[in-house]
Each structure stands twice: as C-alpha cells, then as structure tokens.
Amino acid sequence: MKTLRPSKRELLQSALALLAVVASPFRARAQNTEGQSEEFQKLLLSLTQGVKLKEGKIQISMPRLADNGHSVPLKLSIDSPMSQEDHVKTLVILSPRNPRPLVAKMNFSPRNTKLNMATRVRLNGSQSLWVLAQMSDLTWYAKSAEVEVTESACLDAS
Amino acid sequence: MGARILIPPSPKAGDVIDIRILIQHPMETGFRHELSGSAVPKNVIRQLKLDFNGQLLLDAELGTGTAANPFLQFQTQLFESGWFTLSWVDDLGVEGTERVQCNTRAS
Numbered sequence: 001m002k003t004l005r006p007s008k009r010e011l012l013q014s015a016l017a018l019l020a021v022v023a024s025p026f027r028a029r030a031q032n033t034e035g036q037s038e039e040f041q042k043l044l045l046s047l048t049q050g051v052k053l054k055e056g057k058i059q060i061s062m063p064r065l066a067d068n069g070h071s072v073p074l075k076l077s078i079d080s081p082m083s084q085e086d087h088v089k090t091l092v093i094l095s096p097r098n099p100r101p102l103v104a105k106m107n108f109s110p111r112n113t114k115l116n117m118a119t120r121v122r123l124n125g126s127q128s129l130w131v132l133a134q135m136s137d138l139t140w141y142a143k144s145a146e147v148e149v150t151e152s153a154c155l156d157a158s
Numbered sequence: 159m160g161a162r163i164l165i166p167p168s169p170k171a172g173d174v175i176d177i178r179i180l181i182q183h184p185m186e187t188g189f190r191h192e193l194s195g196s197a198v199p200k201n202v203i204r205q206l207k208l209d210f211n212g213q214l215l216l217d218a219e220l221g222t223g224t225a226a227n228p229f230l231q232f233q234t235q236l237f238e239s240g241w242f243t244l245s246w247v248d249d250l251g252v253e254g255t256e257r258v259q260c261n262t263r264a265s
Contacts, residue, residue, distance in 0.1 A: 103223030
C-alpha cells in the first residue's frame with residue numbers, strides 16, 4: 001500500500017534536486033576568470049586588451065573525462081552568420097593550467113561560411129578549457145568547459 | 159614532414175565542405191627530456207596557413223597546447239575548382255607546403 005509519507009529514496013532524490021538548483025548559479029558563472037593562473041590572466045589581457053568577455057555564441061564539445069592529456073579531441077562551433085558585416089575574426093583556445101596557456105589562435109574570414117571546427121589539444125591536468133572568439137565588431141565572447149585529465153601531458157615519461 | 163589535406167572528392171559548386179588538415183610533426187613542448195637527461199628543445203609549428211586559389215582561408219598560430227601531429231578541421235563554401243595550398247613553419251625555421259586540387263561539379 002502506498003502511503004503519503006515520502007520514502008527515504010524520494011527524500012534523498014528531492015534533496016539532491018534542490019542541491020542542483022541551488023548550485024546552478026555557481027556553475028553558470030564559468031566566464032569568471034578569477035582563480036585562474038597568472039600566466040593565463042596576462043595572456044587574456046594581452047589578447048582582449050581588457051574588453052569585457054560576453055557569454056554565449058560558443059559551443060564546446062569535448063569529453064568530460066580524458067584518459068590521456070596528450071591528445072584530447074575538441075569540437076567548437078560558433079553561432080555567427082559569417083557575413084561581411086558579422087563574422088568571427090579570431091578564435092583563441094586557452095588552457096589555464098598548461099605552462100604556456102596558448103593552445104591555438106586562428107584567424108577566420110567570411111570565406112569560412114560556417115564556423116564549425118575541430119582539433120586536438122594537449123592538456124596538463126584537469127582544468128577548464130577556454131575558448132575566446134572575437135567578432136568583427138571587436139566584441140569578445142568566451143566559454144569554458146571543464147575537463148578531467150587522468151594522465152597529464154606534461155609529466156616527463158622518460 | 160608529411161602533411162595531408164583531406165577534402166570531399168567532388169563537391170558540388172556552392173557546397174559547404176569540411177576541410178581536414180593533418181601534419182606530421184612532434185610538436186615538442188620543450189618540457190620533455192631525453193633518456194640521457196638532455197632537454198628536448200621546444201619545436202612547434204608556430205604558423206600555419208591555408209589558402210584556396212590565393213585567397214586566405216585560415217591563418218593559425220599554434221602553441222605547445224596543440225597535440226602532436228596537429229589536426230584541424232573547419233569548413234568553407236566552395237564556388238569553383240582550384241587548389242588548396244597549405245604552408246607552415248616551425249620553431250626551427252623548417253617550412254613545409256602541401257597542395258591538393260579540388261574539382262567541383264556543376265549541380
């Protein structure tokens with residue numbers, strides 16, 4: 001017979017759901033650059049010249065857990081019409097925990113038509129990978145994605 | 159060093175195609191040591207360019223965070239037949255180029 005009293009399992013589920021709701025604003029603040037390495041902050045400043053980073057437009061698709069940091073597949077797509085008036089000028093991939101945070105910097109033009117790209121990155125340990133995009137109106141967009149790396153790329157294997 | 163530019167065999171004029179670039183290169187970070195203990199100097203492909211019939215499609219600056227044997231995939235819209243030319247240079251000043259022809263078909 002089903003009683004009106006919630007079972008232990010139901011109580012636990014609702015508690016977890018509540019926790020997720022409470023924690024979500026903290027996760028949404030991923031564009032906050034605080035707490036990242038100094039190297040990364042410097043590089044970020046030299047790239048953006050202090051322009052505020054906006055959210056949105058960028059989608060990152062990469063494994064949440066990477067066994068091997070030497071080569072982690074990364075897929076990006078940026079929501080842009082890639083027209084003469086509105087296109088992505090520069091795309092920057094940064095990894096704050098790498099000794100040299102700059103992974104790649106790419107310049108695009110309206111000839112690229114659509115901005116979906118893929119590459120493979122090298123990661124020194126678990127971190128949040130950052131993707132920055134500068135649009136033709138010189139605004140910057142940023143997005144980060146957490147990735148857990150089991151075997152770091154910078155450990156010396158020899 | 160070898161490189162490959164992979165494109166669809168015969169795209170229609172006006173198609174948006176995927177271009178995949180793969181270059182054989184160790185992308186040494188400079189943090190690795192030989193068994194003898196000597197450090198392997200940093201050597202990465204620092205600049206990479208791809209153009210189509212002389213028009214620049216991609217201009218990339220790579221760092222040590224790019225995995226060995228760099229792979230890049232991106233898209234472009236193709237209106238005519240022509241040649242893709244890839245050129246790159248690494249920290250030791252070694253340059254490389256690769257060309258591939260692409261023939262579009264009408265409709």
